[in-house]
Amino acid sequence: MPEKAKKPEQPGAEPVGDLAVRLRGIGKRFPGVIANDDINIDVRRGTIHAIVGENGAGKSTLMKILYGVQPPDSGTIEIGGKQVSLSSPAEAIAQGVGMVFQHFMLADNLTVAENVVLGAEKLHGIGAGARAEITRISDSYGLGVDPDAMVEDLGVGARQRVEILKVLYRGARVIILDEPTAVLVPQEVDELFGNLRELKAEGLAVLFISHKLDEVLSVADDITVVRRGTTVATVDPSGTTARQLAELMVGSELPQPTREASTVTEEVLLDVRGLTLPTPTGRPLLDDVTFRIHRGEVLGIAGVEGNGQAELVEAIMGMRPGSTGSITVGGRDLSGTSTRERRESGIGYIPEDRHRHGLLLDAPLWENRVLGHQTRRPSVRRGLVDRRAATADTQRIINTYDVRTPGPNVPARALSGGNQQKLIVGREMSGEPTLLIAAHPTRGVDVGAQAAIWDQIRIARREGLAVLLISADLDELIGLSDRIEVVLRGRLVGEFDPTTVTPAQLGSAMTGAGDEPAQESA
Amino acid sequence: MTSLDPRIVRLLLAVGAPVLALGAAFAITSLVLLVAGDPVGEVWSTILSPPETRNVVNIINAATVLYLSGVAVAIGFRMNLFNIGVDGQYRVAAFAAAAVAGEAWLPGVLNMVLAVLVAMLAGAIWAGIAGLLRATRGVSEVISTIMLNFIATSVVAFMLRQLAVREEGSNIVSTRPIPEGSRLPGIPFGDLPNLEIYGFVVVAVAVGFGYWFVLNKTRFGFDLRATGRSAPAATASGISVRRMTIATMLLSGAIAGLVGMPLLLGSSYAYGSTFQSGLGFAGIAIALLGRNHPVGIALGALLFAFLDEQSNPLQILVGVSPDIVAITQGVVVLTVVISYEVVRRFGSRLEQRRVAAALATERASGTDDKQEARA
Structure with missing residues (x-):
């Protein structure tokens, strides 16, 4: 097997245990993309091994290969010293490899025990034997999972522990966690790390995928950095800083959401009062939400996902029928108007899910430029789509916003996530908006595109737009916002000054812990 | 590459x-x-033999009808709506048009124009029911249009009995024939006498052009295609998906209403129990084959008409x-x-x-x- 010069260096310390997983020269090509190329990783037993890299670096592909979802085009996989070929997740599980996905795969209407047993009925039956085994695993790794609890009653952190338990129940000795902290607040992250340390103490190997460098440095024993599909280095966290890791990840300096001088004015551009979105049964999705955004101000909304952020955005955009309260943009009352009228009155909208709400994937870029601007020049004139003008304006966006594409006639699907997002940002900044709603604008984009999008939000602010920024990335919120509101169960429960707030404080407010006064006002 | x-x-x-x-x-x-x-070889050689002038006329006439049906289905397809109900829509429309034109309330050409407008209106209403159900109650248009096909059959049969005139010495019941002055003259084709292409072929071509123009050039067409590609993205861009659903079904139904017109105005001059059925289902296949493209649908319609026409002598020639x-x-x-x-x-x-x-x-x-x- 030809070894290249960039073979990973072993950490300085003597290996603690023998190797649980050994990957050599793993390569995987997709049409037009090399997802993985000459990946070499050694995972020791009884350690937490972090894989870091920016979005699109090839981490997910690598993990899918290790979990048998996709076969590699080249290279070898050794598990416990034995070379294996994994052609399905079932084979991976049989080899003791388990995976916890970022999006949980649990049936809400079943109990924890039923979820764990589902698909593994042959191991310990479905009755008392299974329950005893679940309790045993839960106790020995300190997971604290109640087998009889209904999954729908569990919080995000507990659901994640159920997923981990599922994997352990199936006999996994190597556990892959794909961005496990993305859905957790800081306190839950600490709990998760406690659980992971228990696992490694029992001799299991944990593969931890993340791009949050501070977390990786605090929990991992070894860190392998993946860049452009290949392993560039394996480092020891004790001798490495986040900055060094970041530079290994991007191969250059890391962009930071740096704060700029305030441009906030007195003029209110968005005035939301008493916005409520009732549900036929139970708690409203939005409950008496009131806030204002001024010209030149960025208002950040922090919150654990699913606490009403998406509903808030959609209610402001007029996509949620049945909402009450008033929404005024630039002095014009938009309550009861259609989404189109709201867009025409100057709202730019970067949706949370760009594939679902932001793009026509099979349509060329110039048609995507027209989308959302069907009633405005230059896309449309007198009821007719002006292809030439729309194409020219798409080219302007491509140039100004650095969208990497051969041209405006390429279907949107052919672009990478970051370039798709840059196109959306460029489109939504067209037509002189007064309010920009940016929902998770940098989710799933690479570091380069992230920096560009941050710049655009800052430019929007400088040019006197009001910006509503929703993000799960607390650094992004703190770095870009002039003010942060925390949303919890559909209500705004606290306002913070980003210059003084810490992620931990935000985390407390997001979970409702230690913030009783806001709760009592109901 | x-x-x-x-x-x-x-x-x-x-x-x-x-x-x-x-x-x-x-x-x-x-x-x-x-x-x-x-005998495989003989079957294909019979079907693929060059058609005679008489057959060519039949092929073009049948293709005209199939083309309109294909376009009607394609309009729905472009918005991800599966209008299976073209069959019922064109029969309701043809019956309504025949009934109105048979009364001859207007003279000559005006009566013919009225008949066409009535047909489009009737087709649009019949399809609009499915559109309305989909937009307001979320009823799948696949189910409702199939149901409406059955209802159309019964309603038309019932109404026909109410209005019918029976020809002397025949079991065929039909509406009152359209007066001579309100019939659409054919276009002579070839040297033989009495060989004529439906005059309605001109309308079919115009419909094809209109379909292309509206869908590809207008804002309405853009909204329609955008909704078909991704309803959530369309909603986020400000399109009212409900309104587009109803508008698309109305439009699809209006074109479906034209399907029976070449037959009514060009050959049968009345709607009777023998009026050709099943044209709507052929339209689905043709729209699929033609990829919802106006020229593609035309080629598909010609191919289907060609196969139908050329297979006629199979029984006699090769058994x-x-x-x-x-x-x-x-x-x-x-x-x-x-x-x-x-x-x-x-x-x-x-x-x-x-x-x-x-x-x-x-x-x-x-x-x-x-x-x-x-x-």
Whole structure:
């Protein structure tokens, strides 16, 4: 097997245990993309091994290969010293490899025990034997999972522990966690790390995928950095800083959401009062939400996902029928108007899910430029789509916003996530908006595109737009916002000054812990 | 591949898919013939023999009717609406038009125009029911249009009995015939007398052009296509999906209303119990085959009409039932769906590779520049 010069260096310390997983020269090509190329990783037993890299670096592909979802085009996989070929997740599980996905795969209407047993009925039956085994695993790794609890009653952190338990129940000795902290607040992250340390103490190997460098440095024993599909280095966290890791990840300096001088004015551009979105049964999705955004101000909304952020955005955009309260943009009352009228009155909208709400994937870029601007020049004139003008304006966006594409006639699907997002940002900044709603604008984009999008939000602010920024990335919120509101169960429960707030404080407010006064006002 | 102009590649792919589908359909039909012990070669040589002038006229006339049906279905397809109800819509429409025109309230050509307008209105209303149900109650248009087909059959049969006039010495009941002055004259074709193409072929061509223009050039068409590609994205862009659903069904139904007009105004002059049925279902296959493209639908309609016409003498010449082409036509619907998906995936992979290659060269030259600058 030809070894290249960039073979990973072993950490300085003597290996603690023998190797649980050994990957050599793993390569995987997709049409037009090399997802993985000459990946070499050694995972020791009884350690937490972090894989870091920016979005699109090839981490997910690598993990899918290790979990048998996709076969590699080249290279070898050794598990416990034995070379294996994994052609399905079932084979991976049989080899003791388990995976916890970022999006949980649990049936809400079943109990924890039923979820764990589902698909593994042959191991310990479905009755008392299974329950005893679940309790045993839960106790020995300190997971604290109640087998009889209904999954729908569990919080995000507990659901994640159920997923981990599922994997352990199936006999996994190597556990892959794909961005496990993305859905957790800081306190839950600490709990998760406690659980992971228990696992490694029992001799299991944990593969931890993340791009949050501070977390990786605090929990991992070894860190392998993946860049452009290949392993560039394996480092020891004790001798490495986040900055060094970041530079290994991007191969250059890391962009930071740096704060700029305030441009906030007195003029209110968005005035939301008493916005409520009732549900036929139970708690409203939005409950008496009131806030204002001024010209030149960025208002950040922090919150654990699913606490009403998406509903808030959609209610402001007029996509949620049945909402009450008033929404005024630039002095014009938009309550009861259609989404189109709201867009025409100057709202730019970067949706949370760009594939679902932001793009026509099979349509060329110039048609995507027209989308959302069907009633405005230059896309449309007198009821007719002006292809030439729309194409020219798409080219302007491509140039100004650095969208990497051969041209405006390429279907949107052919672009990478970051370039798709840059196109959306460029489109939504067209037509002189007064309010920009940016929902998770940098989710799933690479570091380069992230920096560009941050710049655009800052430019929007400088040019006197009001910006509503929703993000799960607390650094992004703190770095870009002039003010942060925390949303919890559909209500705004606290306002913070980003210059003084810490992620931990935000985390407390997001979970409702230690913030009783806001709760009592109901 | 990458050296080819992307437009040419796209054209090749567009042509490749139906060719692949037809090839597969012919192969499967041949297989059926083989299994049944029928003479495969003779069947195909009969079907594929050059048609005579008389047959050409029949083919064009049948294709005119099928084309309108295909366009009506295609309008729905462009918005992801599966209007299976074209069949019921055109029958309701043709009956309404025949009933009104038979009364001859207006003179001459005006009566004919009125008949066409009534047909479009009736078709639109009939399809609009399904659109309304879909937009307000979320009822799948597939289910409701199928139901409406059955209802159409019964309603038309009932109404026909109410209005019918029975011809002397015949069991055929039909509406009152349209007066001579309100009939659409045909276009003479070839040297033989009495060979005429439906005058309505002009309208069919105009409908095809209008379909292309409205869908590809107007804002309405853009909204319609955008909704078809992604309803959530359309909603976020400010399109009212409900309104578009109703508008699209109305439009599809209005065109469906025209399907019976060439027959009514050009040959039968009345709606009777023998009025041709099943044209709406052929339209689904033709719209699929033609890829919802105005020219593609025309080619599909001509092909279906050609197969129908050329299979007529099969029973006499080779002793095989002409129904064999129904197998071909049916199989085409399946193979078309498969081959388009295969070609679409291939095409999008090709496109991604092209984009990646274009960007790779760009990036490579970019980094070279940087390195040079550094050095």
